[in-house]
Each structure stands twice: as structure tokens, then as C-alpha cells.
Amino acid sequence: MRDGVRGLLARRFDSEALRAAAGTPGLDRALWRELGAAGFFALRLPEADGGVGLGLPEAVLAFEEAGRVLLPGPLVASHLAAGEVAGAAAGETVVAAVDGGLVEWLAEADIVRGDAEGARPLRSVDPLTPLHRVPADTTGGAAAGPADPVAVLLTAAEQLGTAGRTCELAVQHARTREQFGQPIGAFQAVKHLCAQMLVRTEVARAAVYAAAVTAGPADIAAARLLADEAAVRGARDCLQVHGGMGFTWESEVHLHLKRAWVRAQRTGGATESEELLAADLVA
Amino acid sequence: MDLSYAPEEEEFRARLRQWLAKVLPFLPPKPSPGDWPARRAYDLGWQRMLYDAGYAGLHWPADAGGRGATPTQHLIFLEETEKAGAPYVGANFVGLLHAGPTIAAEGSAGQRTRWLPPILRGEEVWCQGFSEPDAGSDLAALRTRACRDGDDYVVSGSKIWTSHAEVADWCELLVRTDPGAPRHRGITWLAMPMDAPGITVRPLRTLAGSAEFAEVFLDEVRVPVANRVGEENDGWRVTMVTLSFERGTAFVGEVVACRRVLGELARAAQQNGQWDDPVLRRRLGRLNAEFRALWRLTQWNVSEAEAGGGVPGVGGSVFKLGYSHARQELYDTAADVLGPDSLDLGRPWMLERLSSLSYTIAAGTSQIQRNIVAERILGLPKGR
Numbered sequence: 001m002r003d004g005v006r007g008l009l010a011r012r013f014d015s016e017a018l019r020a021a022a023g024t025p026g027l028d029r030a031l032w033r034e035l036g037a038a039g040f041f042a043l044r045l046p047e048a049d050g051g052v053g054l055g056l057p058e059a060v061l062a063f064e065e066a067g068r069v070l071l072p073g074p075l076v077a078s079h080l081a082a083g084e085v086a087g088a089a090a091g092e093t094v095v096a097a098v099d100g101g102l103v104e105w106l107a108e109a110d111i112v113r114g115d116a117e118g119a120r121p122l123r124s125v126d127p128l129t130p131l132h133r134v135p136a137d138t139t140g141g142a143a144a145g146p147a148d149p150v151a152v153l154l155t156a157a158e159q160l161g162t163a164g165r166t167c168e169l170a171v172q173h174a175r176t177r178e179q180f181g182q183p184i185g186a187f188q189a190v191k192h193l194c195a196q197m198l199v200r201t202e203v204a205r206a207a208v209y210a211a212a213v214t215a216g217p218a219d220i221a222a223a224r225l226l227a228d229e230a231a232v233r234g235a236r237d238c239l240q241v242h243g244g245m246g247f248t249w250e251s252e253v254h255l256h257l258k259r260a261w262v263r264a265q266r267t268g269g270a271t272e273s274e275e276l277l278a279a280d281l282v283a
Numbered sequence: 284m285d286l287s288y289a290p291e292e293e294e295f296r297a298r299l300r301q302w303l304a305k306v307l308p309f310l311p312p313k314p315s316p317g318d319w320p321a322r323r324a325y326d327l328g329w330q331r332m333l334y335d336a337g338y339a340g341l342h343w344p345a346d347a348g349g350r351g352a353t354p355t356q357h358l359i360f361l362e363e364t365e366k367a368g369a370p371y372v373g374a375n376f377v378g379l380l381h382a383g384p385t386i387a388a389e390g391s392a393g394q395r396t397r398w399l400p401p402i403l404r405g406e407e408v409w410c411q412g413f414s415e416p417d418a419g420s421d422l423a424a425l426r427t428r429a430c431r432d433g434d435d436y437v438v439s440g441s442k443i444w445t446s447h448a449e450v451a452d453w454c455e456l457l458v459r460t461d462p463g464a465p466r467h468r469g470i471t472w473l474a475m476p477m478d479a480p481g482i483t484v485r486p487l488r489t490l491a492g493s494a495e496f497a498e499v500f501l502d503e504v505r506v507p508v509a510n511r512v513g514e515e516n517d518g519w520r521v522t523m524v525t526l527s528f529e530r531g532t533a534f535v536g537e538v539v540a541c542r543r544v545l546g547e548l549a550r551a552a553q554q555n556g557q558w559d560d561p562v563l564r565r566r567l568g569r570l571n572a573e574f575r576a577l578w579r580l581t582q583w584n585v586s587e588a589e590a591g592g593g594v595p596g597v598g599g600s601v602f603k604l605g606y607s608h609a610r611q612e613l614y615d616t617a618a619d620v621l622g623p624d625s626l627d628l629g630r631p632w633m634l635e636r637l638s639s640l641s642y643t644i645a646a647g648t649s650q651i652q653r654n655i656v657a658e659r660i661l662g663l664p665k666g667r
């Protein structure tokens with residue numbers, strides 16, 4: 001399953017395609033249907049309903065792969081809509097959703113779930129995620145109720161993908177870029193940044209994979225907090241390790257950081273998860 | 284990730300719980316931290332109870348006198364004993380977690396029968412004489428010299444930070460046997476009896492006020508050649524076996540304990556009103572996430588060890604880095620819950636707050652662990 005998704009993404013959305021997409025944003029409908037055909041959206045639907053009949057652990061692996069390559073589009077919203085919105089499972093219908101006062105990919109979607117009344121476009125920080133802001137008094141914030149735990153976990157899986165990928169990118173660069181006559185990865189200041197990236201990634205991985213097995217709300221909230229941190233800090237440290245190159249549009253590093261920021265705003269943000277975990281301590 | 288337990292494992296857990304419920308109420312009172320002879324007696328007494336009940340050396344191989352339990356059963360053992368509030372390994376730490384496993388892996392048949400059973404029965408205490416004043420992180424710089432004289436090595440030099448030295452019967456000692464060889468190839472592993480003539484132990488007070496470790500001065504101490512584990516000058520390799528045990532499994536019970544403390548902290552915060560402060564509350568929530576993840580990572584490492592068998596690997600460094608910093612954050616948060624009372628060492632958690640400061644230093648500092656992760660897992664080059 002994981003290899004299937006990884007293979008499809010390697011073929012259809014490699015680093016070059018990512019950079020090209022950043023220049024000409026827009027949803028690749030053909031790719032979306034291919035994802036549908038590969039079972040990305042129907043993964044957790046029962047086979048009787050035309051789905052793949054797998055569970056959260058497999059979905060988490062698929063979303064981790066999507067996160068690694070920064071696959072654009074309302075992936076979580078469309079996945080959650082499979083079986084509920086006609087055509088979503090097959091990748092024929094692109095479904096977006098209102099979440100935390102924001103809507104990703106509103107204009108490109110066929111269907112928007114939630115109340116997007118009065119939504120206005122933002123100058124999105126992430127070139128690969130068009131954003132609309134919904135007025136706070138309609139669906140934004142607490143009024144929307146607690147976040148869907150599956151959405152929280154799948155977002156965490158995407159963040160985990162970014163955490164792993166940015167660690168790899170940093171290590172690759174640290175091994176090849178030379179200064180003062182040696183690879184910069186031989187300098188301890190750089191080495192230790194990389195080591196901490198791996199520590200955060202592996203701790204987050206344990207949390208995300210375990211939450212996929214238990215599906216418990218506290219486990220999912222924990223996964224989310226650790227994966228957000230591993231992704232956002234990982235992308236920042238990756239940028240630092242790349243030096244001036246990291247500050248360019250040309251390198252893909254900024255795309256990882258910007259997407260990690262976008263995902264961190266989803267499903268109530270960190271606050272909701274922290275409060276849930278605090279309440280869990282005295283339950 | 285497989286988080287489920289087999290029926291035999293659940294049965295093992297149930298029997299262990301029953302036994303703990305039966306014996307723990309009859310434990311003698313805990314000795315005071317400053318009374319080392321009493322601490323030794325208490326820790327050995329507990330080990331003897333484990334031995335009699337068939338729980339000693341659970342994870343040791345059967346041919347070393349252990350029970351050959353699976354890593355998962357060992358994990359269950361550490362989890363349940365901690366949850367039940369059973370004593371910690373204490374003075375048995377080096378014997379059970381470093382010296383014993385090293386002897387089991389590298390010792391001769393005769394050495395195994397001489398040293399392993401007394402460790403399991405709670406009769407002999409071991410300490411670890413590795414660090415020296417000029418060889419800490421750079422352990423291979425150690426200079427304590429051992430010269431062959433007939434059937435003995437004659438050992439002179441000094442060790443430092445030796446935990447439990449005052450009450451130990453044996454010391455796993457690293458000595459230099461070939462000063463001419465490259466540093467890593469001139470080191471030998473010896474078991475030194477602590478009552479041998481020429482040994483002086485000078486206790487050192489830690490910042491927590493008690494004497495947890497000591498300086499050990501060695502003046503022409505005679506150690507039989509028969510006490511050498513592994514070949515002469517092969518001690519570095521033998522040592523690496525020990526250190527990987529230390530970093531792999533030593534903290535399981537503590538993670539369980541930290542999760543309990545976290546719950547206690549939250550309730551204390553509710554009682555003293557700090558819970559109304561969202562910043563503090565959210566910090567506690569974040570710690571909950573952290574320790575849940577560390578517990579999962581432990582379970583995962585254990586099931587990997589079970590699948591792969593053998594010695595816990597460098598993954599222990601990843602865990603130790605995450606854990607030692609989370610533990611310090613936990614006790615710093617405890618101090619914030621207590622506010623001004625955090626300055627009172629009579630308050631709960633405040634002594635642990637002090638001892639948590641050693642976690643980023645002992646058993647390889649955080650900086651050294653990061654070097655290990657970067658060089659051995661990520662493959663970054665060594666610096667010049």
C-alpha cells in the first residue's frame with residue numbers, strides 16, 4: 001500500500017513537478033483521479049461500498065507519503081468525504097471543507113462542506129495552498145465544535161511526512177556542501193541540529209503510528225502536537241542548514257515550512273489538543 | 284505498530300499483579316537516603332524477593348540463570364512493578380543492567396557461575412569504574428594502568444563518579460593494559476573485588492546533598508588475571524556491549540513513573556488554583572503528549588528488539604535524548620505548579636527536580652548522544 005502510493009507519487013509528483021507547481025498553482029485533476037483510482041480516498045471505505053477496506057494505520061501511511069512530497073489539494077477533506085459525497089472516493093469530485101475559519105482550495109473544489117458564507121480570498125503564505133478566510137462569527141473557531149479526530153490524525157501524518165523529508169534534505173545537504181575544507185555536517189552545530197530533527201521525527205512517528213492503532217482521542221491529540229512540532233521546527237532547521245540557498249524560492253525548503261504552517265492551523269490548532277490532553281490528566 | 288498483547292503475556296501480567304499485591308504491603312520501611320548500608324540491605328532484600336518468586340533476571344538468557352523472558356514480558360514487568368510502587372533496582376543497577384549482562388554475553392562459563400547467581404539472588408552489589416578525572420565523555424582517554432605480574436594485574440590510577448562504590452562488592456573496571464597501542468585497543472575489562480588492599484573510596488556529595496557517587500583511588504591493587512572478561516586489550520568492545528544495554532532498557536520504569544507524576548501534578552494544580560492558568564494547563568497537556576509518545580516509542584523499540592533479537596541498538600540514543608529533556612521539563616513544570624513552595628526541598632518532586640539535572644550528563648551527555656545519532660544513524664561525517 002505504502003509502496004504503491006510512494007510509487008505513484010514518485011512518478012507523478014517528484015521534486016521537479018513540485019517546483020513547477022509552485023510557479024503555476026492549480027489543481028491537477030488528472031492526478032486527483034489517479035489518486036482516486038489508487039484508492040487514496042476510498043482507502044477506509046468498506047469493500048462492499050466499493051472501498052479498499054483498510055483502516056487508519058494504512059491511511060496514516062498514505063498521508064505520510066503525501067505529506068513527504070507536499071502533494072497539493074484538499075486531501076484530508078476529500079478523503080473524509082469519500083462515501084458521503086458522490087464522486088469523492090473515485091477522485092472525480094474535489095471536496096474542500098471549512099476548518100478553523102479557513103478553507104483550502106475553495107475556488108477549485110466542486111463541493112465545499114461547512115458554511116463558507118462570506119469567505120474572502122487570502123494572499124496565501126503557501127503558494128501551493130490557496131486559502132479563503134471565513135468570517136469568525138459563522139464557522140470559525142470554537143463555534144465549529146471539536147475537530148474530527150480522523151482529520152486531526154491524517155493531518156498529523158502529513159506533518160510526519162514533512163518532518164522526515166526535511167530531516168533527509170538537511171542531512172543530504174550537510175553531507176555534500178563543503179566549507180572550511182570539510183562537509184558542513186562535520187561541524188557539530190550542524191550535526192546537532194540534524195540529530196534533534198531525527199529525535200523529534202521519531203518521537204512523533206511513535207505517537208502517530210500508535211494513535212492510528214488505538215484511535216483514542218488523547219493519543220490522537222498527542223500525535224498532532226508532536227507531529228506539528230517535528231514538521232515546523234524540522235523545516236526551519238532544514239532552512240538553516242541550507243544557508244542562503246534555504247532562503248531562495250528556487251529550493252523546495254520554504255515550501256515545506258509554509259505547508260507545515262498551513263497544516264498546523266487546521267482542526268482547532270494546538271490549543272485544542274493541549275487542552276484535551278490537560279483534561280485527560282484529571283479525567 | 285503492534286500494540287496488542289498475547290494471551291500468555293496478559294496472563295503473565297495478571298500473575299505478577301497478584302504477587303505484587305500480596306508482597307508489597309509487607310516491605311520494610313524505606314531507608315533514609317543518607318544511610319547507605321540500610322539502602323544496600325533494602326535493595327538486596329527486594330532483589331531476593333524477586334528471586335524467590337522467579338522474577339529475577341527475567342530478561343537474562345536462561346543459560347545465565349535468567350528466565351529467558353521475551354522483551355515484552357520484561358516491559359510488562361517494569362511497567363507493573365512501577366505502577367504498583369515497588370522498589371526500584373537501586374544498588375542492583377550496575378549488576379543487573381551493566382556488569383551482569385556483559386558477563387552473560389562475554390564471560391567464560393566459570394565467570395558466569397561465579398558472578399551471575401549472586402547478582403540475581405541479591406547477594407552482591409556491583410559498581411561501574413569507567414569514568415576518570417581526565418576521561419569522561421572521551422572515555423577512551425582513560426589512564427588507570429594495569430601491569431601484568433604473574434597471575435595478577437597490578438592496577439594503579441583513579442576513577443570518579445562511581446555510583447554505589449561505598450557499598451559495592453565488585454567493580455567493573457576499565458584499565459589500560461597497552462599504553463603503546465591506539466587508544467581503543469589498549470583497554471581491558473576487569474572485575475575488581477572492592478575489598479582488595481589498595482582501594483580508597485572517597486564519597487562525593489551531589490548537588491542534591493547526598494553522597495550518590497564517589498572517587499575511587501587505586502594504589503597497586505592486585506586483580507587476578509582470571510577476573511578479566513574478554514581478551515586483554517579487547518575491553519573497549521566488551522564495554523560497548525555494556526553501554527548499549529545501559530542506553531537501551533534502563534528507563535522503562537521511569538517513563539511509567541513520569542506519567543504518574545504528571546497526573547499528580549495536574550491534580551495538585553487543580554487544588555492550588557494554578558489549573559485556571561491556561562499557560563500552565565497547556566504545558567501540562569503538552570507534557571502528556573510527550574510522555575505518551577515516549578511510552579509508545581519504548582513499546583515500539585521493545586517489539587523491534589523482539590523481532591530482531593539481540594542487543595538494543597543506537598535507537599536508545601534517540602530515546603535517551605527525548606526522555607532526559609522531557610524529564611527535566613516535567614520537574615521544572617512541577618516547580619511552577621508549586622510556585623514559592625518549589626524552593627522547599629521538603630515538598631514533593633523538588634528533590635527529583637535536582638536529580639533530574641544529571642539525566643543529560645550521566646551515561647553519555649546529550650551532546651555526545653547527538654554526535655552518536657548524527658554519525659551512526661544519519662551518517663554525517665566525523666569532525667576534524
Ligand SMILES: Cc1cc2nc3c(=O)[nH]c(=O)nc-3n(C[C@H](O)[C@H](O)[C@H](O)COP(=O)(O)OP(=O)(O)OC[C@H]3O[C@@H](n4cnc5c(N)ncnc54)[C@H](O)[C@@H]3O)c2cc1C
Pocket residue numbers: 188410411412413414416418419420421443444445446447496641644645646647648649650651654
Ligand atoms: C549522577 C551520575 C552518576 C554517574 N555514575 C557513574 C558511574 O557509576 N560510573 C562511571 O564510570 N561514570 C559515572 N558517571 C559519569 C558520567 O558518565 C560522566 O559524567 C559523563 O560521561 C560526562 O563526563 P564528564 O563528567 O567528564 O564531562 P565532560 O566529558 O568533561 O563534559 C563536559 C561538557 O563538555 C561536553 N563535551 C565533551 N565532549 C564533547 C564533544 N565531543 N562534543 C560536544 N560536547 C562535548 C559535554 O557534553 C559536557 O557538556 C556518572 C555521572 C553522573 C552525573
